[in-house]
Amino acid sequence: MAPFRYKLRVRFNECDPQSVAFNANYLTYIDIAITDLYRQHFDDSYAEVMESNGVDVVVAEANLKFLAPARFDQEIEVALTIERLGNTSMEASAVICCEGAELVTAELRYVFVDIASWKKTPIPDQIRETMAKFGPA
Amino acid sequence: MAPFRYKLRVRFNECDPQSVAFNANYLTYIDIAITDLYRQHFDDSYAEVMESNGVDVVVAEANLKFLAPARFDQEIEVALTIERLGNTSMEASAVICCEGAELVTAELRYVFVDIASWKKTPIPDQIRETMAKFGPA
Amino acid sequence: MAPFRYKLRVRFNECDPQSVAFNANYLTYIDIAITDLYRQHFDDSYAEVMESNGVDVVVAEANLKFLAPARFDQEIEVALTIERLGNTSMEASAVICCEGAELVTAELRYVFVDIASWKKTPIPDQIRETMAKFGPA
């Protein structure tokens, strides 16, 4: 099933006076894609999965390479692979493409935290099992 | 003391391919200005004032006229006047200028809500007294 | 054909600490919907339609009523009606709903400008004819 693929269209307000998507928006695009992975592959929504497991997720690290720009109204695709499931952290890679060309590649590290203490906590089994389906080929 | 004046500089990412601040950002600029009014004129921060009074504020209505565009890196000024303090709602007007020229004029209606029930609630006295200082001349 | 309907899902980053979509984002949602109207009902993209007609469009006025909040991950629908096509300006109304409930209603006035002089210019025939299909019932 890997990678998980999500398509979206670049919005006018996401483009800057260079007429390309502003760099910070790619981090947002990756966040939107991973939210959709939860929506598609869990029985509940992202918020409900987190709440019922007593956890939340924070981004601990993000490394991005910007290879080519996305422009207003272009449809781009975010492809997500869950590269590693540790005890409390999850590593993902993302490739954002447009018409077959790579625009941005990214590596992300997420950490699961207890919803009450906001301290690191093991990845809940339900999340671990589902995310494992999107591991590298 | 009216109007309350707040200056800010238009950010690159707030400008769109027309090279002007995207229209939705003016609502954000007004929100930033009113947050600063709380910061400057209450003993506590916006969040603390709300929490200690058991209330929150929502925007119920916003009417905006866009007269001229703001451009990247320009310093603009938001001038806020509290036009009317009702029982549960507050009306404000905003004029956003750049170098003496009016860019945007706006009328806003805010409603105070109980933090628990999210229902309309009277404006707390502390907030009413402070806001009254920024009434029309 | 009226109104033109466009669905989108509220993104995490569009929600604020009140856990609802920040008010300025509704203006963005309306912009995204009207861009999609161009995409669906013109032979070319929004940018190409504008460029080939030597025009651009600016928002001159926006009046919004916020009735109820949209929350993270909810699917909302923007319904657009072109209320009036003047010589150089176009008036639209928008109703943003979620599961049958009205969240935001808005009235917008757009002005067409010459791409070179940035002065008011008549609505090009191609745009007028297409927009007329979305007039009030």
Add this chain to the structure above:
Amino acid sequence: MAPFRYKLRVRFNECDPQSVAFNANYLTYIDIAITDLYRQHFDDSYAEVMESNGVDVVVAEANLKFLAPARFDQEIEVALTIERLGNTSMEASAVICCEGAELVTAELRYVFVDIASWKKTPIPDQIRETMAKFGPA
């Protein structure tokens, strides 16, 4: 003179339902800081410096570590050091702090491009000389 320091306050709309600044905004904060470096240390604005030199700058790489969250209304400081000035690229590091605590550290690589061809071009002397003042101690 290194690092270049820029202070800003976290805006309400930049915070998400976790009540912290959404991760993508830190890339924006770094962009705002570097824009201010141009404003403070060149005779002209960022846009004018670029245009008069016939260049533009794009972000080619951004590596971010998120150590602790920034919250609504907090004042944070972006400290920028220009780590390396190559022929066509510039590397910077950024440390974003709040009340002495590190929130985010980042490494960025910028590439200068010809404004007409959008191809890599040597860093203009004027920009190189000014940026060199913010090199590592």
